[in-house]
Structure formats: C-alpha cells, structure tokens
Amino acid sequence: xxxxxxxxxxxxxxxxxxxxxxxxYPGGAALHIYDAxxxxxxxxxxxxxHEQAAVHAAxxxxxxxxxxxxxxxxSGPGATNAITGIATAYMDSIPLVVISGQVPLTKIGxxxxxxxxxxxxxxxxVKHSFLVTRTEDIAETIAKAYYIAATGRPGPVVxxxxxxxxxPSYKVPYVxxxxxxxxxxxxxxxxxxxxxxxxxxxxxxxxxxxLYTGGGVVLDNASEHLIALAKTLNYPVTNTLMGLGxxxxxxxxxxxxxxxxxxxxxNTAMHHADVIFAIGARFDDRVTNDxxxxxPHATIIHIDVDPTxxxxxxxxxxxxxxxxxxxxxxxxxxxxxSETTPDTDAIAEWWQQIDQWRADxxxxxxxxxxxxxxxxxxxxxxxxMLYKITEGKAIITSDVxxxxxxxxxxxxxxxxxxxxxSGGLGTMGFGLPAxxxxxxxxxxxxxxxxxxxxxxxxxxxxxxxxxxxxxxxxIINLNNAALGMVRQWQDMNxxxxxxxxxxxxxxxxxxxxxxxxxxxxxxxxxxxxxxDKMREAFAMKDRVVFMDIDVDRSEHVYPMQMPGGxxxxxxxxxxxxx
Amino acid sequence: xxxxxxxLIENESGALSRVVGLFAQRGYNIDTLTVAxxxxxxxxxxxxxxxxxxxxxxxxVKQLHKLIDTIKxxxxxxxxxxxxxxxxVKVKASESxxxxxxxxxxxxFRGHIIDVTPYTYTVQLAGDSEKLDAFIExxxxxxxxxxxxxxxxxxxxGDKFLRV
Ligand SMILES: Cc1ncc(C[n+]2csc(CCOP(=O)(O)OP(=O)(O)O)c2C)c(N)n1
Ligand SMILES: [Mg+2]
Numbered sequence: 158x159x160x161x162x163x164x165x166x167x168x169x170x171x172x173x174x175x176x177x178x179x180x181x182y183p184g185g186a187a188l189h190i191y192d193a194x195x196x197x198x199x200x201x202x203x204x205x206x207h208e209q210a211a212v213h214a215a216x217x218x219x220x221x222x223x224x225x226x227x228x229x230x231x232s233g234p235g236a237t238n239a240i241t242g243i244a245t246a247y248m249d250s251i252p253l254v255v256i257s258g259q260v261p262l263t264k265i266g267x268x269x270x271x272x273x274x275x276x277x278x279x280x281x282x283v284k285h286s287f288l289v290t291r292t293e294d295i296a297e298t299i300a301k302a303y304y305i306a307a308t309g310r311p312g313p314v315v316x317x318x319x320x321x322x323x324x325p326s327y328k329v330p331y332v333x334x335x336x337x338x339x340x341x342x343x344x345x346x347x348x349x350x351x352x353x354x355x356x357x358x359x360x361x362x363x364x365x366x367x368l369y370t371g372g373g374v375v376l377d378n379a380s381e382h383l384i385a386l387a388k389t390l391n392y393p394v395t396n397t398l399m400g401l402g403x404x405x406x407x408x409x410x411x412x413x414x415x416x417x418x419x420x421x422x423x424n425t426a427m428h429h430a431d432v433i434f435a436i437g438a439r440f441d442d443r444v445t446n447d448x449x450x451x452x453p454h455a456t457i458i459h460i461d462v463d464p465t466x467x468x469x470x471x472x473x474x475x476x477x478x479x480x481x482x483x484x485x486x487x488x489x490x491x492x493x494x495s496e497t498t499p500d501t502d503a504i505a506e507w508w509q510q511i512d513q514w515r516a517d518x519x520x521x522x523x524x525x526x527x528x529x530x531x532x533x534x535x536x537x538x539x540x541x542m543l544y545k546i547t548e549g550k551a552i553i554t555s556d557v558x559x560x561x562x563x564x565x566x567x568x569x570x571x572x573x574x575x576x577x578x579s580g581g582l583g584t585m586g587f588g589l590p591a592x593x594x595x596x597x598x599x600x601x602x603x604x605x606x607x608x609x610x611x612x613x614x615x616x617x618x619x620x621x622x623x624x625x626x627x628x629x630x631x632i633i634n635l636n637n638a639a640l641g642m643v644r645q646w647q648d649m650n651x652x653x654x655x656x657x658x659x660x661x662x663x664x665x666x667x668x669x670x671x672x673x674x675x676x677x678x679x680x681x682x683x684x685x686x687x688x689d690k691m692r693e694a695f696a697m698k699d700r701v702v703f704m705d706i707d708v709d710r711s712e713h714v715y716p717m718q719m720p721g722g723x724x725x726x727x728x729x730x731x732x733x734x735x
Numbered sequence: 736x737x738x739x740x741x742x743l744i745e746n747e748s749g750a751l752s753r754v755v756g757l758f759a760q761r762g763y764n765i766d767t768l769t770v771a772x773x774x775x776x777x778x779x780x781x782x783x784x785x786x787x788x789x790x791x792x793x794x795x796v797k798q799l800h801k802l803i804d805t806i807k808x809x810x811x812x813x814x815x816x817x818x819x820x821x822x823x824v825k826v827k828a829s830e831s832x833x834x835x836x837x838x839x840x841x842x843x844f845r846g847h848i849i850d851v852t853p854y855t856y857t858v859q860l861a862g863d864s865e866k867l868d869a870f871i872e873x874x875x876x877x878x879x880x881x882x883x884x885x886x887x888x889x890x891x892x893g894d895k896f897l898r899v
Contacts, residue, residue: 277752280752280753281756281760285803288749305803340806340899341745341803341804341805341806342803463801464797464801465794465797465801468790469794
C-alpha cells in the first residue's frame with residue numbers, strides 16, 4: 158500500500174472527493190500542505206489576496222455550480238480572516254469545506270505563535286467542525302467533511318489540521334473511504350406522506366394562494382419542479398431575495414420579490430392570501446415584517462429540509478420536513494391524480510385582483526421613479542441596461558446596499574444559480590470574490606458584480622487575483638458617493654443626519670485604481686453614454702472592466718416595508734405610502 | 736415549565752461545547768447539566784434541565800438533534816419519568832443536640848452521613864430536585880457550610896429506553 162505524508166494525504170483526499178479547485182493563502186502552519194500541493198497537478202490552487210476572499214470565492218463557485226466549494230488557510234490570522242466568509246456561507250446554507258492549518262498538537266493551548274482556537278471561534282457559524290489529531294484520520298475526515306457540507310441542509314464545515322499531523326517525514330498508508338456512514342448523522346429528504354396529502358388538499362382548495370419560495374429551491378435544484386407545480390395550478394409565485402431565479406423572473410405568474418424591498422403586488426398578495434405555500438423559505442424577519450401582523454388570513458404549508466426552520470418564526474399548519482426536490486414531485490403527482498381540481502373561478506378572480514395591484518403600483522408595469530436625464534443617472538436604469546446588454550443571461554453577483562436591492566428588483570433572473578448574493582449575513586465585500594468563483598466555474602458566461610463604492614473597497618485587492626488567474630469579471634459600480642443604504646435609513650429615521658455615511662471627497666479614482674491593477678477602467682457620468690460604454694465593456698470578453706458609474710445620490714430603494722407593520726404596509730416612494 | 740432533556744451524543748472532543756454553545760447562541764438557559772460516558776464508552780449521556788414553554792422545548796430538541804454529533808434527544812418531561820440528583824452537604828455540627836437533630840433529619844430524608852469530624856457532618860442525599868431543596872430548607876438553620884449538587888439525571892419510566 159502506498160505510504161503518504163499528511164499533506165499528501167490531504168491533497169489526494171481532495172482529489173478523491175472530486176475537488177478541482179481550492180482557493181487559499183499560505184502561512185506557517187499550512188506550509189507542509191502547500192508543499193504537497195506544489196508537487197502535484199490534480200488539485201488547482203488559486204492564490205487570493207485576503208482569506209475572506211478565498212472563502213467568498215469558494216462560496217461563489219458553490220452557489221453558481223451547486224458543488225461544494227473549498228478554501229485553505231493558515232492558522233491564527235489566516236483562520237480568523239476566513240471567519241466572515243464562513244459566517245456568510247452559514248447564513249445562506251452554502252456547502253463549503255474550509256481547511257485551516259493549526260499550530261502543532263504539542264503546542265496547542267500554549268498561546269503559540271499564530272495559535273487561534275479555530276474550532277472554538279467558528280463553532281456558532283459552521284455546520285460542523287473537525288480538529289484532526291492523527292495523520293491516519295485525514296482522509297476519512299475529509300470524506301466526512303464533504304458529505305456533511307453537501308447533504309441535508311448544506312453548510313460550511315471546518316477542518317482544522319495541526320502542523321505536526323502533516324509532517325512530511327511521517328508517512329502512513331492512504332485509504333479513501335468508499336462511502337461515508339455516520340450513526341449520528343442521517344439526513345432524510347422524504348417528506349411525511351400523510352402531511353403531503355393534507356398539503357395537496359389544502360393547496361387545491363385555495364382561493365387566494367401564493368407560492369412563497371426561497372433559497373431552498375435553488376439549493377435543491379428543484380426549480381423545474383416548482384415551475385411544473387405553479388403551471389399546473391396556475392398559482393402566483395413570489396421569490397425571496399435568496400430564491401431569485403428559482404422561478405423565472407419573466408414569467409407572467411411571477412409577482413416579483415417579496416419582503417422589505419419586495420414588490421407591492423407580492424407583499425399585498427401575501428397579506429391577503431388564504432393559503433401560503435412556503436417552499437424552501439424560512440420566514441426571515443426581512444420578509445415577514447411584524448410577526449404579529451403577518452398574513453392574518455393564511456393557512457400555512459411549509460416545506461423545509463431543516464426541522465428547526467419549520468414553525469420557528471411562524472407556526473406552520475401543515476409542516477413538511479423534506480427536500481423541495483423530493484416533496485414537490487410527490488405533490489405534483491398527487492395533484493395530477495386528484496379528483497378535485499382548483500377552483501378556477503376563484504383563481505381567475507384572484508388573478509384579476511393581482512393584475513389590478515400590478516397596474517396600480519407595480520414596478521414592472523410602469524417606472525415608479527423619475528427617469529434618468531443628463532448627468533443624473535438612475536441606478537435602476539443602470540440595472541435595466543445591464544439586463545438589456547447581457548440579454549438577461551449573465552451571472553450577477555452583488556455586494557450589500559441599495560445597489561443589491563436595485564439588482565434584485567430590476568434584473569429579471571430566469572434561471573437558478575445566476576443571482577449570487579449574501580442574503581442572510583449581508584456581507585459587504587462579498588461581490589467581487591464571489592464573481593471570481595463564478596467566473597472560474599463558467600469562463601464563457603458573462604459574470605458581473607453589481608456593487609457600490611463602499612462595498613467594493615472591502616475586497617478591492619482581489620482585482621489582483623483576477624489578473625493572476627485570468628478571471629475577466631465585469632464590475633458595475635453604482636457610485637452614489639455614500640453608504641447609500643445607511644443614508645437611506647438616516648433620511649427616513651434620523652432626519653437626514655448623515656452620521657459617517659459619506660466620505661467627504663476621499664474616494665479613490667476607480668479608473669486609475671483599476672488601471673494600476675492592469676485592468677480596464679471606465680467612468681460613466683451621462684445617461685447618453687451608458688449603453689455604448691457598457692456594450693464596449695462587455696465586448697471585452699477577456700478583460701476585467703470596472704465601470705464606475707455616477708448615479709443619483711439621493712435615490713432611495715422602494716418599495717420599503719414600514720417598521721412594525723404588516724407585509725403590505727409599504728413606502729412606495731419618498732412621499733407615498735400604502 | 737421545567738424541562739429535562741436527555742441526549743445521547745458521540746463521546747468526542749468538542750461535542751459538549753457544541754451543546755453548551757448552542758444554548759448560549761440561541762438564548763436558552765441551562766439550569767443543570769450532567770454528562771458522562773455510558774456503558775458503551777463511545778457514547779456520552781447528557782442530561783440538562785432548562786425552563787421553557789412547549790414551543791421553546793420543541794425548538795431546543797430540534798436544534799440539539801441538528802448537531803452532527805447528536806444521536807438521540809428526548810424531552811423526558813413529555814412523559815412519565817424518574818429524575819434524580821445527588822447532593823453532598825457539609826453542615827456545622829459541634830454540639831450534640833445539633834448532631835442528633837441532623838441525624839434524624841438525614842434519616843427522614845433517607846440520606847447518609849458519609850464523613851464526620853468533631854465540628855462537621857457531611858451528608859449525602861439523592862432524590863429529585865424538590866427533595867434536595869427541602870432538605871436544605873430543613874437544615875438551613877443549623878449552618879450549612881457547603882453544598883455540592885450533581886445536577887439532574889433522568890430516565891423514562893417503563894419500557895422506553897434511549898439507546899443506539
Ligand atoms: C461588512 C459590513 N459592514 C457594514 C454593513 C452595513 N451596511 C449595509 S449597506 C451599507 C452601505 C453600503 O454602501 P455601498 O456599498 O456604497 O452601497 P449603496 O448602498 O450605496 O448602494 C452598510 C454600511 C454591512 N452590510 N456589511
Ligand atoms: Mg454607495
């Protein structure tokens with residue numbers, strides 16, 4: 158049997174786990190591992206410029222492909238730099254394996270150089286973690302880590318490996334387990350048959366139904382089943398921020414996103430619904446608004462793979478624990494066999510009502526903001542232009558702020574895994590490294606990061622990573638010279654006292670900055686040049702292009718739910734409310 | 736309402752800290768906690784008591800179950816069960832009338848005096864938490880010097896058992 162060192166075993170196990178790419182950054186405790194990486198060609202390592210970006214890039218890779226992402230960092234500061242990335246993935250249930258070097262076993266607990274208790278620090282933000290104490294355990298631990306990350310409700314897994322465990326002089330036989338079995342972890346995907354029957358009956362009997370679907374549909378690759386179900390029933394669908402693309406954004410049955418910045422028609426329909434079918438969604442507080450006032454007439458059916466999510470915030474009348482992928486087809490089959498059929502008159506009436514709401518106040522039936530003119534470019538118009546130029550086919554990553562909400566509202570995602578954003582944690586700095594992950598996975602697809610001048614500066618150093626690894630992403634910087642979302646809240650709740658949300662002329666020249674990294678920078682200040690310049694940028698297929706676009710500094714994101722209200726209590730613009 | 740939750744968990748490093756961390760993270764209190772390996776030493780049995788309504792108890796059980804190391808979880812308070820706690824109490828006992836009174840008290844509570852000095856008695860007592868509270872109340876006047884309680888252990892009554 159072949160004898161390998163710990164570092165070699167780790168790399169070989171990654172290969173056997175099907176891993177082709179690792180994003181990472183070396184350091185003392187990881188050097189045996191990095192030496193093993195150097196001496197092979199199966200696992201491709203991409204050096205980033207900050208460990209947070211390594212994890213976000215692995216995350217973007219995972220979100221766009223559905224595969225498990227991998228990051229490798231050193232102990233101490235390398236590990237703590239990875240924490241924000243891990244927390245981001247955890248909140249959005251993204252499967253990752255993050256491998257961290259650790260000080261030698263003999264030094265653990267002694268406040269050794271670059272010692273951080275990684276398992277301890279990451280504990281609340283991981284699905285699981287391992288401290289590997291024997292070289293012999295590495296391969297099996299890696300197999301378990303990928304299995305745990307990918308199955309059940311997915312999430313990040315940390316594998317912390319002390320330096321002496323990867324000592325090159327200590328070699329042991331290499332065995333990669335043929336299958337992983339854990340008596341304490343046996344995720345199930347099948348929903349309870351009786352509950353599924355009850356759900357179908359309730360769903361068919363609905364007069365004002367809404368399908369409220371979330372990131373679970375995307376993670377489960379259940380989009381097709383959702384479409385089939387919605388089409389069979391002719392029921393309206395709304396997606397959460399995480400669920401965008403799970404149902405086609407251009408489909409007539411689509412009501413737009415719901416929640417804090419959701420559409421009038423989606424939020425109002427939810428409020429009046431008699432049956433809400435939550436599919437892979439979690440009744441997040443950014444969706445429900447005040448729980449006490451949440452959808453007063455609705456019977457709630459809830460599918461989620463995680464039992465702790467069902468009835469956590471809102472009591473489900475019909476809870477179903479299972480994957481969307483397994484439960485939806487089962488429901489569809491039952492619907493097709495069912496003797497009763499939906500009340501088409503009631504549903505027609507419901508659609509009439511919804512169409513009225515759309516016509517009255519919907520953001521897709523008319524422009525609900527002042528049009529761009531001259532040097533006043535509206536951020537919404539930039540997103541619409543992006544949609545037009547990329548024909549709705551790009552992978553869009555975003556950072557966090559107003560630009561994120563404009564992208565979510567105005568880019569109509571028709572396919573799952575094309576909208577990549579940090580919904581749960583809301584991590585500024587996510588967009589660019591996530592875009593690198595997507596571009597690595599889909600080199601022939603346009604990948605654009607919609608960002609703000611605040612967010613992009615949190616991981617702008619990754620422009621250098623894009624050069625090194627040839628990742629020609631496009632950056633759409635909606636430059637409003639402010640932490641716009643913070644300023645919006647200050648306008649609305651703090652009498653426009655802009656406490657620390659503006660930069661006082663300290664912004665860099667983004668064009669020069671981009672050029673310094675060897676990329677193409679573009680400044681766009683007039684609405685008339687927007688289309689041509691953006692086309693020019695996207696025509697440069699093999700270049701990173703940073704479009705620094707001056708947008709209206711006073712614009713707010715609307716609709717916006719009013720604090721303490723029900724779902725339908727919305728600001729529609731600066732002066733009008735429901 | 737008081738809840739007694741019993742958990743069968745892999746006897747591995749980090750497992751206990753995940754349970755304790757979960758309680759801190761989700762804002763639940765732990766009133767008592769006991770943990771030890773079972774007859775199968777790859778497994779630990781953990782019993783903890785907490786306060787909460789049905790919704791909270793259900794969430795706690797589900798959250799505990801979600802931990803990767805957890806094999807089984809039950810809320811013992813949902814059915815008939817037996818709870819026991821062990822207590823060691825050191826009491827001032829230098830005068831003979833106090834010693835006599837203590838002795839009869841220990842007898843009534845079916846405890847044992849397990850260590851004696853000219854000035855102290857050390858009493859061992861097992862029972863449910865209310866019984867231990869009552870004993871402390873009863874001997875409180877006599878001068879308790881030290882109290883050590885193990886925390887609650889619990890087991891279901893009847894044929895039900897928690898095993899892999
Ligand atoms: C790491 C991090 N720090 C702080 C915040 C709080 N926050 C949310 S949006 C926002 C402003 C973002 O500014 P910018 O990137 O310019 O986007 P804009 O809202 O202007 O479009 C801030 C500070 C956050 N989400 N993430
Ligand atoms: Mg900004």
